[in-house]
Amino acid sequence: MSTPAGAGDFAARLAARAEEVDAALARLLPRTDANDGGGRLAEAMRYAALGPGKRMRPFLVLETAHLFAVDPARAVRAAAAIECVHAYSLVHDDLPAMDDDDMRRGRATVHRAFDEATAILAGDGLLTLAFEIVCDPRTHEDAHVRAELALKIAQAAGWAGMVGGQMLDLTAERGAADETQVTRLQRMKTGALIAVACEAGGLLGKAGPQAMKALAGYAHDLGLAFQIADDLLDVTGEADKVGKATGKDADAGKTTFVDILGVEGAKARARLLVDQAVEHLAHFDGRAESLRAAARFTVEREH
């Protein structure tokens, strides 16, 4: 699809991409008849990775790969791997010892639907599965691409990325954070993996330095806009649409972009970031239209 797309077209394309990645995940995840203690681990991993969700990160992988005419069968594996990392992080972040959430995407969280030990192990299993997927030589992917994707995923997930971000989030003092700190936290907790998702397409497509820089710039602004939109939804959204409890940030005393910028200021900032994200894509032609629509979608969504 290389023609400009409206919001409806975008929603349809997002849904179609989600179906592609879910089909790949369904194949790549362990089967529930696996002999691992009654298949309970496999069930929990599948519950976590195949539940409702926008599949935004896989979408970014598939659409950035599309820019370079990468075979979708190759891109969908990287997309599935990155979704596994995202799913793992949600499972562990929801645990009683962490954010202690009972609901996620309108369903019971994994430790509520199964139990705490299973949730910890399902998270560990999803994290390692991501590396099994991207490193598998049966994909006939260049060893360089496999190792580089694994490295980028590990860095985004690890102590300087998502794990470190979650730690910072848990230990942040109530109300003490300023904009620099909140931005840094966002970059670690969500921005790093969104960046990998956007760069994965370039990596698979052997993009040149200028294209990689454009993708990184797009990912940076998109990720920040996405977080601001999330913070706005926590304040203004309705729990039944968002699919989890709202007002949690304020209850937890967490400083959000809305606290710092106000509702209108946060909305304006998000719109500005979306414009910037779209500008980064000037490097690309009509093939980037879905990525432009994705940026606009981040601030228009209701969940």
Add this chain to the structure above:
Amino acid sequence: MSTPAGAGDFAARLAARAEEVDAALARLLPRTDANDGGGRLAEAMRYAALGPGKRMRPFLVLETAHLFAVDPARAVRAAAAIECVHAYSLVHDDLPAMDDDDMRRGRATVHRAFDEATAILAGDGLLTLAFEIVCDPRTHEDAHVRAELALKIAQAAGWAGMVGGQMLDLTAERGAADETQVTRLQRMKTGALIAVACEAGGLLGKAGPQAMKALAGYAHDLGLAFQIADDLLDVTGEADKVGKATGKDADAGKTTFVDILGVEGAKARARLLVDQAVEHLAHFDGRAESLRAAARFTVEREH
């Protein structure tokens, strides 16, 4: 060292190798002045990975690499990565929702020394760090070797390996397991990572199929002997030497090799496996002497 070594020589070599890998880990682990919430995550990761321990898996990496005259500076990185995976698994297995252990290697477990959330995140951080280490292109390691090591580690750690083994262990019915099941559990929980440790040296040294097969055979028998020795220590060992509570397996109703074979039967089986492990090394010359000594050590150790 390519001359036959006695038990004292072996202990000295094991200690020297442990020092090498600890020095590498100290460099590769995040610094405690990292800005991740007061460096608490880094502290917990270092506490988990640098605490007392035999560093048996790193030893196996370094000694199998030695067979192929691999530069120790290359091998020590793979060794450190595999120790990170081992350390992560201990941290998560010790959690209250899992085995609920307060002591490990004579010290408080990570969730007791820090807290549960920090322990979960430190484990996640150590697991991802392993992939950051082996995939890092600054090592000038072949991309093929980097991707293959990452794959093998992911498979050993994942749902069909350590994670699946821990799940099986948690869900196993009290006293219902037979020898096949206990052997399978061992292969998943500990055997898989020991196999990767032994094969890593061959991978780094571009070993041929015959040598790789010898290493896999050695690892298989060594891993099983190691587990039987562990089960024996749980029954016959003294808590102050073992560094953790003993008699736990019986208390937990877990079937061990000692339950199935009896104390004398288990000892005989372990000795047989050690002999077999040593036989696999017939392929190699005096350079394999430390690996032979390591096999003998597994059944002679008191902790």
